[in-house]
Amino acid sequence: MIKRRKNSVPPPPPDCPLRKCMELLSGAWTPDIIWYLRDGERRFNELQTDLPGVSAKMLTTRLKRLERLGVILRSPKPTSPPTVWYGLTPLGLELVGALSVVVDIGHRLKQSHEGSFETRL
Amino acid sequence: MIKRRKNSVPPPPPDCPLRKCMELLSGAWTPDIIWYLRDGERRFNELQTDLPGVSAKMLTTRLKRLERLGVILRSPKPTSPPTVWYGLTPLGLELVGALSVVVDIGHRLKQSHEGSFETRL
DNA sequence: CAATCAGGTTACCATCTGGTAAGCATTCAC
DNA sequence: GTGAATGCTTACCAGATGGTAACCTGATTG
Numbered sequence: 001m002i003k004r005r006k007n008s009v010p011p012p013p014p015d016c017p018l019r020k021c022m023e024l025l026s027g028a029w030t031p032d033i034i035w036y037l038r039d040g041e042r043r044f045n046e047l048q049t050d051l052p053g054v055s056a057k058m059l060t061t062r063l064k065r066l067e068r069l070g071v072i073l074r075s076p077k078p079t080s081p082p083t084v085w086y087g088l089t090p091l092g093l094e095l096v097g098a099l100s101v102v103v104d105i106g107h108r109l110k111q112s113h114e115g116s117f118e119t120r121l
Numbered sequence: 122m123i124k125r126r127k128n129s130v131p132p133p134p135p136d137c138p139l140r141k142c143m144e145l146l147s148g149a150w151t152p153d154i155i156w157y158l159r160d161g162e163r164r165f166n167e168l169q170t171d172l173p174g175v176s177a178k179m180l181t182t183r184l185k186r187l188e189r190l191g192v193i194l195r196s197p198k199p200t201s202p203p204t205v206w207y208g209l210t211p212l213g214l215e216l217v218g219a220l221s222v223v224v225d226i227g228h229r230l231k232q233s234h235e236g237s238f239e240t241r242l
Numbered sequence: 243c244a245a246t247c248a249g250g251t252t253a254c255c256a257t258c259t260g261g262t263a264a265g266c267a268t269t270c271a272c
Numbered sequence: 273g274t275g276a277a278t279g280c281t282t283a284c285c286a287g288a289t290g291g292t293a294a295c296c297t298g299a300t301t302g
Contacts, residue, residue, distance in 0.1 A: 018227055082279080201248095201299050
């Protein structure tokens with residue numbers, strides 16, 4: 001019997017530019033990782049402390065995905081113990097541009113609202 | 122016995138501007154809704170056809186949330202049957218600015234990759 | 243009165259997400 | 273050889289997400 005996949009049609013427009021690019025930024029910690037790479041390469045452990053609360057599992061998962069999507073570049077160095085540096089590709093740098101607009105708005109939100117607001121429904 | 126909430130600490134920095142603004146854009150269909158309101162008010166049913174595949178439930182949920190967050194404005198008109206128009210607030214317009222950068226990148230992705238790429242891990 | 247339209251709401255449930263905890267491989271210093 | 277550091281991987285599972293289907297209210301039209 002064929003297993004019916006029920007939740008498989010959320011995004012009907014498969015080539016929508018908005019959706020296509022937003023997917024690069026989707027998932028917990030994804031924008032944070034890109035943002036923390038904006039000034040140059042970082043190592044795995046550096047990112048772990050840059051992003052307090054991220055688990056090694058998530059970090060690995062996100063870094064792999066971002067590498068596969070062409071957003072970041074993974075370069076292991078033959079030090080000992082071996083270290084791995086992650087840096088942005090040109091595409092990654094473009095995303096930093098988008099994120100900086102987002103960060104700008106975030107700053108202004110902080111000033112105007114100041115009191116936290118609930119974002120959950 | 123106190124019920125332990127296990128998944129409650131993803132974002133330790135509660136006032137991070139990046140996170141704060143990205144939350145406004147989070148959730149399925151959220152960027153799409155904001156994007157389709159960029160040229161002026163739309164009605165509930167118009168949005169439903171703008172976004173093929175969205176369910177009435179999701180649309181209601183998102184519109185309510187975006188209204189509560191100050192991104193959109195809901196204005197029911199006393200026509201018959203009554204219609205409801207949704208439009209962007211100044212904050213919503215700022216988000217359109219961010220999204221247009223995203224859309225730009227999406228366009229360039231389409232041109233360079235052309236073949237679809239998988240965004241799932 | 244029944245049907246229709248606008249704009250929802252609700253119940254139910256499959257799937258996805260991301261957390262914790264543990265383990266693993268390599269290399270070097272003691 | 274034992275332990276620490278670096279960079280992962282795996283199993284397990286709670287809770288969040290978002291889909292479908294059905295229902296609702298109030299006004300208008302026939």
